[in-house]
Amino acid sequence: MPELPEVETIRLTLTPKLTGRTITGGEVLLPKLIQRQSPVEFLQEIRGRKILELDRRGKYLLIRLSGEFVIAFHLRMTGQLIVEDITQPSANATYLKLQFDNGTELRFRDQRKFGMVFLFHADTPPISITKLGPEPLTEDFSVNVLKKRLSGRKLAIKKALLNQEIIAGIGNIYADEALFLARLHPTRMANSLTDNEFQQLADSIVQVLKAGINFRGTTKRDYRDGEGKAGSFQDHLKAYGRKNLPCPNCGHNITRIEFGGRGTYFCQYCQK
DNA sequence: CACATTGTTACCAG
DNA sequence: ACTGGTAACAATGT
Numbered sequence: 001m002p003e004l005p006e007v008e009t010i011r012l013t014l015t016p017k018l019t020g021r022t023i024t025g026g027e028v029l030l031p032k033l034i035q036r037q038s039p040v041e042f043l044q045e046i047r048g049r050k051i052l053e054l055d056r057r058g059k060y061l062l063i064r065l066s067g068e069f070v071i072a073f074h075l076r077m078t079g080q081l082i083v084e085d086i087t088q089p090s091a092n093a094t095y096l097k098l099q100f101d102n103g104t105e106l107r108f109r110d111q112r113k114f115g116m117v118f119l120f121h122a123d124t125p126p127i128s129i130t131k132l133g134p135e136p137l138t139e140d141f142s143v144n145v146l147k148k149r150l151s152g153r154k155l156a157i158k159k160a161l162l163n164q165e166i167i168a169g170i171g172n173i174y175a176d177e178a179l180f181l182a183r184l185h186p187t188r189m190a191n192s193l194t195d196n197e198f199q200q201l202a203d204s205i206v207q208v209l210k211a212g213i214n215f216r217g218t219t220k221r222d223y224r225d226g227e228g229k230a231g232s233f234q235d236h237l238k239a240y241g242r243k244n245l246p247c248p249n250c251g252h253n254i255t256r257i258e259f260g261g262r263g264t265y266f267c268q269y270c271q272k
Numbered sequence: 273c274a275c276a277t278t279g280t281t282a283c284c285a286g
Numbered sequence: 287a288c289t290g291g292t293a294a295c296a297a298t299g300t
Contacts, residue, residue, distance in 0.1 A: 001278075032296090059279080076296085077278055114278080114296050128280075155290060164279085172278070221299095261292075262278070 002075040004136070004169030005212025006223050006231065007059050010081055013226030014106075015054045017083040018063065021100040022050045030095035033108070035118050035126070042119050046071065046098070058132045058168030068122040072129060076114035078222040082107050111222060132168040136205050143202040150190040150198075157193070157201070158186035159260050170205070173218055173240045176265050177208045180239035185271045186264050211236065239265040 002010070023046050028039035037045070049069060055062040061081065063071040073081060084090070086105050090097070096108035096117060108115065118126050133149060134141050149166050150157075160166050161175040170178070179186050181204035184197060193201065217223055217231030220241065224230060234241075238248045243256035247267040257264050 074279085076280085078298095111299085112277085112297050114280095116280095153289085159290085162279085263276090 001077055001171070001173070001218070001220060001223050002079065003059060003171035003174050003212075003218075004056075004209055005174065005233065006217035006225075007056050007061050007075065007169075008137075008213050009217045009225045009231065010075075011054050011056045011061055011226075013229075014061075014081060014083060017104065017226065018051045018100075018106065019053060020051065021102065021104075023047055023065075023098055024101050025099040027097040028095070029097075030110075030113060032113075033095055033110075033115060033117050035116050036120060042117075045069065045119060057129055057135070058164055059171070060129055064122075070118075070120055070122055070125070072118040072120070072126070073108065074116040074118075075110070076112070076116070078109075078111040079115035080109040080222065080224050080228075081226055082109070082224065082228050083226060084228075128164075131165050133164060133166045135168055136170070136209055141202075141206070143199050146202045146205075147198050150193070153190050155190055156187045156260070157184055157190045158264060160190045161205075162260070167205070169209070172262050172264075173220075173237070174205075174208055174212060176240040177237060178204045179271060180266060181208055183271050186259060186266055188272075239267065241265060 026043045028034060031039050034042045049065040049067060052064045052066060055064060059074060061073045083104050083106050086103055090107055091109055093111050094107050094109045098106040134145055150160055153160060158175050158179060161170045182200040184201060212233045215231060215233035215236060216225060218233040219230035220234055239254055242254040242265055244253045247254055247270055249270045252267060252269045254265050255268050
């Protein structure tokens, strides 16, 4: 569930708690979490390193360490990252702990255990990160970038938005919301959009992701920020999850279909 | 208790 | 070689 706005909110809330900290130890309670090396090697490699800054690429949270090392978290469906005092009891389904020099620790919880943790040198990131498409909230993203990425592609626009190699950070919720805002039907072929529609879509993507960040993410169930707090963008969703509820534009009920193997919400009347 | 859930990847066909 | 579609997968609360 954590998509770009949720991961960005986690990054923002964790930054003041983690920057400048030195990792003094750690614990891996679910070995398969660590993708690139054994849990022991992982802990050995990070111990004593200092956290320089927190970054984000698509849905990955990146913790940059001294010595050009990077820890990348992918939260998948139910991953949570929270900093708490070591003396506080940790919640159930806590599978990774990183202790710091000030008596706090970073805790990774994951009810479904689908999350992934990569440790790598800045020179050799995992392919899943290197091949990510453009960041929609950076200056170099524009309607022309979007157009170029979709040109010659013969697939539905929603599938394109969900493809992290075409554009990074958008998941099921924000794809449906962006398409609703752009008044585009999710099954429209990407290469059938007019210039106007491309512009609408590019604007809508930026708008909906920024709104998601402003409301500190969407909490349908599990999502929490770095302080353990829920987001509130779920109260502002216009399409996603609103089956048989009125469309905010026209009042007709929102339709839910199964598309590309996932639930897809849209307004039949507004989205063409 | 079978199912829904979701992002990613493996695999296959074109 | 590349693209797109589908299925499999991870695990568990409902």
